[in-house]
Amino acid sequence: AQSVTQLGSHVSVSEGALVLLRCNYSSSVPPYLFWYVQYPNQGLQLLLKYTTGATLVKGINGFEAEFKKSETSFHLTKPSAHMSDAAEYFCAVSDRGYSTLTFGKGTMLLVSP
Amino acid sequence: NAGVTQTPKFQVLKTGQSMTLQCAQDMNHEYMSWYRQDPGMGLRLIHYSVGAGITDQGEVPNGYNVSRSTTEDFPLRLLSAAPSQTSVYFCASGTGMMETQYFGPGTRLLVL
Numbered sequence: 113a114q115s116v117t118q119l120g121s122h123v124s125v126s127e128g129a130l131v132l133l134r135c136n137y138s139s140s141v142p143p144y145l146f147w148y149v150q151y152p153n154q155g156l157q158l159l160l161k162y163t164t165g166a167t168l169v170k171g172i173n174g175f176e177a178e179f180k181k182s183e184t185s186f187h188l189t190k191p192s193a194h195m196s197d198a199a200e201y202f203c204a205v206s207d208r209g210y211s212t213l214t215f216g217k218g219t220m221l222l223v224s225p
Numbered sequence: 226n227a228g229v230t231q232t233p234k235f236q237v238l239k240t241g242q243s244m245t246l247q248c249a250q251d252m253n254h255e256y257m258s259w260y261r262q263d264p265g266m267g268l269r270l271i272h273y274s275v276g277a278g279i280t281d282q283g284e285v286p287n288g289y290n291v292s293r294s295t296t297e298d299f300p301l302r303l304l305s306a307a308p309s310q311t312s313v314y315f316c317a318s319g320t321g322m323m324e325t326q327y328f329g330p331g332t333r334l335l336v337l
Contacts, residue, residue: 113284121265144323155229155315155328156268163323202267210323211275212258212283217267 114139114207116216124222131175131190133219135203138184144206145186146213147177151199159201162186173197198223227251229329231316237335238306246301246332248316256319257299258326261285261312268315273322274299306336 119134137143144163148156160171167179173196177188186203203216232247250257258273260283270283274293288310290302299318303310313333317326 148326153331155317155330156326157328158325161325206323211281212270212273212322213326214270214284215260215268217265 114143114205114214116203116205116214118201118203118216118219120219121217122220122222124224125193126224127195128192131188131193131197131221133188133201133203133221135177135186135188135216136184137186137203137205139205141209144210145177145179146204147171147175147186147188148202148204148215149199150202150218156202159188193221193223195223195225197221229316229318229327231314231329231332233332234330235333235335237337238303239337240306240308242306243302243304244306246303246314246316246334248299248301248329249297250299250316250318250327251297252318252327253296254318254320254327255296256321256324256326257293258283258317258322259289259291259299259301260315260317261310262315262331263312271301271314275322303334306334308336310334311336 117136146161147159162179204213207214255276259271260268272291274280316329319326
């Protein structure tokens with residue numbers, strides 16, 4: 113089975129600062145990688161995904177992530193945090209021959225004024 | 226277009242009781258899945274379905290049953306609830322597992 117490690121259960125940034133949320137994965141085959149966001153008391157929604165092709169992926173709300181095969185990483189970044197970015201972020205990797213997803217444990221992003 | 230709907234929003238059960246969590250989608254998605262979310266554990270896959278009549282187990286299937294008689298509906302059954310099943314349950318659907326998954330609003334279940 114594949115696995116996902118998200119470093120830091122909580123990350124705090126100031127409004128306007130760089131956001132960096134870390135994700136490392138293990139996979140025995142070329143992975144498909146995803147970032148989902150969960151706002152309080154809601155379901156998850158897709159931020160961005162990597163399947164094949166360009167390793168720098170742009171998503172919604174100004175987020176982007178870069179697939180680095182040599183580092184088995186898929187870190188999520190945003191140049192300037194906004195208060196509305198406060199949420200929990202989940203990294204996920206394809207599993208079982210691309211039939212299921214394995215999620216990380218999540219990182220809560222806190223944004224202070 | 227309602228997307229993915231889940232009922233009930235909140236439920237309290239006693240140990241040993243049974244219940245069904247409902248999930249429906251109106252996007253004609255073939256792929257549907259059930260996850261449970263527990264603090265510090267992320268989302269764990271319970272069961273999934275790749276189309277009507279086809280289901281398979283996920284990471285944590287014990288204590289749960291599913292069936293998929295129509296494309297739209299994917300109910301999750303707890304046969305004999307246990308306190309360890311206290312969790313938030315999310316249903317999701319998509320055109321395929323590697324495509325965007327659309328999540329419902331969740332069902333909060335408390336088993337006493």
